Amino acid sequence: MKKLRVAMIGYGFMGAAHSQGWRTAPRVFDLPAETGMAVIVGRDASAVAKAAAKWGWDESATDWREVIARDDIDIVDIVTPGDSHAEIAIAALDAGKHVLCEKPLANTVEEAEAMAAAAERAAEKGVKAMVGFTYRRVPAVTFLRQLIAEGVVGRIAHVRASYRQDWLVDPDMPLAWRLQKEHAGSGALGDIGAHAIDLVEFVTGMDVERVSGVLDTIVKQRPLQDSGTGLSGSGLSGLSGKAGAGYGQVTVDDIAIFTGRLASGALASFEATRFATGRKNALSIEVSGDKGALAFDLEDLNSVQFYDRTAPADLQGFRKILVTEPVHPYVSAWWPAGHMLGYEHGFSHQVKDLVEGIVRNTDPHPTFADGLRVQRVLEAVERSSDNDSVWTRVSADVPVKA
Structure with a gap:
């Protein structure tokens, strides 16, 4: 198969993470096709050129439309703020490019539906689309899913999932794009809550069908930044910039x-x-069943905790399983047992799965349909919060019409 040449749109924190994946995956895994980091795109010509040189891209550009139209581009990797996901992804898919798009898929259900429809149209021509819920590809998370599917915990009674950070505790933190609904869609709910929703659905194999929730904004105004972030990626870029004159309204939630x-x-x-306060990037999940329980915490990402309720009473208790053996998901390509993996490795696993899906003509997961389902859960939580936390049904998955 010909070399798969990649264009990445955006260059913030998540651009750095995705670049790590594109650089490293071909050197660690035996991919079924060669990949090339062709071009990185952003609005600021000087800044994006520096990013290209630092992260290993062949060239930089400022017009994503021109890049998508190029015949030498096969994959478009979207790491821009959510308000541009739909336009870029649909254009890329309609142009016959495979697409990797950061989460959440879009800012609204309507945008996500249009993206899923475009992905379905493209799939008829062998074009693939995948959402970047990268935590699925932490080996311990994939292993946890396997154990649940094997019936280790039995019938699931209760699941607890949380994603906690503290970067907004300081009221003088400037008004970054993530705090503006027109750019981010929602706040903590869509930014990190989307990960928790996908994690629950992924490991249990079950959809969230109804929700009851509440959203709150703790600091309602923040100092304006000196300059905008542009197409600065979907990570934590722009969070510590200097404040400019005046204050702006925070239009998203801080807590969900x-x-x-x-x-x-x-x-x-x-x-x-x-x-x-004190939690920097604490994503955790615990699944309780009638035969046992499993737990994962991103702050200890090389292990899962397992409780076997069928063991003799004098031997019961949570025990730690170190997920670093070659038999564990993805691990055989890396280091000897016990030598640990980190946050960045999930992005290499993401590249591996996408390239294999493209070459073998299988759907790399999570699909845009999966991303749409998460978007519908986010929307249902917002509706519930607006209506005094009443139980609200997640809009049904209907066939996507091309």
Whole structure:
């Protein structure tokens, strides 16, 4: 197969992470096709040129439309703020380019539906589309999913998921794009709550069907930044910039707390907050069943905790399973057992799965349809919060019409 040449749109924190994946995956895994980091795109010509040189891209550009139209581009990797995801992804798919798009898929359900429809049209021509819920590809998370599918915890009764950060506790933190609804779509709910939702659905294999929740904004005004962030990626860029004159309105939530009813009838509790003082990037999940329980914490990402309720009473208790053996997902390509992986490795695993899907003509997951489902859960939580936390049904998955 010909070399797959990649164009990445955006160059902030998430651009650095994705670049790490594109650089490293071909050198670690035996990919079925060669990949090339062809071009990185952003509005600021000087800044994006520096990013290209630093991260290993062949060239830089400032017009994503021109780049998508190029015949030598095969994959478009989108790491811009959410307000541009739909336009870029649909244009790329319609141009016959495979697409990797950061989460959440879009800012609205309507945008996500249009993106899923474009992905379905493209799929008829062998073009692939994938959403960047990268935490699925932490080996311990993939292993946790395998254990649940094997029936280790039995019938699931309750799931607890939270994603806690604290970078907004300081009221003098400038008004970055992530705090503006027109750019980010929502706040903690969409930014990190989307990860918690996808994690629950991924490891349990069940959809969230109804929700009851509440959103809150703790600091309602913040200092304006000296300059905008442009197409600066979907990570934490622009969060520590200097404040300019005056204040601007925060138009997204700081905290989202909600309950979900899964397809089996089991309850799930969710928390997404950027006001959890002392928590820097704490994503955790615990799944409780009638035979046992499993737990994962991103702050200890090379292990899962397992409780075997079927063991003799004198031997019961949570025990730590170190997920670093060659038999564990993705691990055989890396280091000897016990030598640990980190945050960045998930992005290499993401590249591996996408390239294999493209070459083998299989759907790399999560698909745009999966991203649309998460978007519908986010929208249902917002509706519930607007209506005094009443139980709200997640809009049904209907066939996507091309």
